Amino acid sequence: MPKEDSNGALVARTLSGDPGAAEALVRRHLRPAYLVALAVLRDVAEAEDVAQDSFALALGRLETCREPERFAGWLLQIVRRQALNALERARARGRALERAAPAEPFARGEAEGSALRRQLLAAMARLSALQREVALLHDLEGWTHAEIAAALELTEVASRQHLFQARKALRALLEGPPEEARDGP
Amino acid sequence: MDPDKLDLSALDPSREPDRWEELVKGVLARRARPAPVSRVLVAIAASWRPMLAIAAALVALAWAPSLLAGAGRPAAAAGAADPVLSTTSWMLQDEAPATAEAIAAMGADRAAR
Numbered sequence: 001m002p003k004e005d006s007n008g009a010l011v012a013r014t015l016s017g018d019p020g021a022a023e024a025l026v027r028r029h030l031r032p033a034y035l036v037a038l039a040v041l042r043d044v045a046e047a048e049d050v051a052q053d054s055f056a057l058a059l060g061r062l063e064t065c066r067e068p069e070r071f072a073g074w075l076l077q078i079v080r081r082q083a084l085n086a087l088e089r090a091r092a093r094g095r096a097l098e099r100a101a102p103a104e105p106f107a108r109g110e111a112e113g114s115a116l117r118r119q120l121l122a123a124m125a126r127l128s129a130l131q132r133e134v135a136l137l138h139d140l141e142g143w144t145h146a147e148i149a150a151a152l153e154l155t156e157v158a159s160r161q162h163l164f165q166a167r168k169a170l171r172a173l174l175e176g177p178p179e180e181a182r183d184g185p
Numbered sequence: 186m187d188p189d190k191l192d193l194s195a196l197d198p199s200r201e202p203d204r205w206e207e208l209v210k211g212v213l214a215r216r217a218r219p220a221p222v223s224r225v226l227v228a229i230a231a232s233w234r235p236m237l238a239i240a241a242a243l244v245a246l247a248w249a250p251s252l253l254a255g256a257g258r259p260a261a262a263a264g265a266a267d268p269v270l271s272t273t274s275w276m277l278q279d280e281a282p283a284t285a286e287a288i289a290a291m292g293a294d295r296a297a298r
Contacts, residue, residue, distance in 0.1 A: 019213075026212045034198045034208070048198070048208060056215035116195040140193040167191055 011068035014059065022059060029072055030055060032141050032151075033079045039132035040083035042121050050086050054079040073151040123173035127166050134159055135166035 005024070013021035033055055038047035058065075058075050065074050124132050133152060137143045138159075143151075145159040152159070199205040 022216070023209070023213060026209050030209060030212060031198060035196075038196065052208060052211045052215055055212045059212075059216045113195055113200070120193060120195055135191065136193060136196065139191045140197060167189060170191055 006069065007071040008068040011062060011065060011071055015062055025059070025071070026055060029075055032072065032137060032143070033075055035136040035141055036076050036079045036133055037083045039124075039136055040080060040129050041087060042125060042132075044117070044121075046086060046090075047083070050083045051079060054082040057082070070150065072147075073153070076151050119174065120170075123170050126173060127169055128162075130154075131162045131166040131169070134162040135170065138163050139167075 007025075007028075010021045010025050010028075014025060030051060034047055034051040037050040037054070038044065041047050041050065055075065058078050065071060067074070124135075127135070130152070134148055134154075137148050137151070138145070145156045145163075148154065148159045149156045154162075194200070198208065
């Protein structure tokens, strides 16, 4: 029998119409959903929108989640697919989501935080989407490699490799010489 | 404690609790919206091209008698637009014809008989 607050139990209670359980699922998993969307889209406003839509979609088709204990992995697959679709739609409209600056920053007026966020997003543009996902889920969300491997359908070794590469590249980009020095003769 | 860990806290969506709370509530609100079927119907209705559909239906109606009579596709009258080509062209270009063009396409069938 699943623990009362396990994913399996929350999924079962949500399916039986318990709004509190649905909210608990959202509070537990919206952050990783947002981070995966951000890893794909690299745009704060778009990532928020995709994370919300994907989560609502997932809750709407919760009965198709065959392994409720693995709700996180199932949800993140939906988020990634929705984010890639959003990226395709944006490209089809001729609007590249390549910008590093978020359209609507989280902290309006929080200039320092915004600048740092822009810097991080710009540096992350040099990584693959998978490296970004692993780095965000491990270093920001605190997931273990086992959890990341299960959710992203990787091996733990692959997860470690992606994290190593992501950290190395990000460090080089963030701690490297300033723009003027790099642009010099 | 992992000394190699990167500080990515600037990207933490819950740094602003109020805004984060809005996002959480937003998911629950989106979930409470009408079933996706209604959204699909709205999307279909929005992308429907009524003029093109009406024009194609009128041409098909004008052609129906000769097709049913086994006459096959009649040659277009000299100087008149070929109705099949006209209809196909409208569909490929995704545009509704002018009223005169639609009438001409229907008339071409009659002129050929």
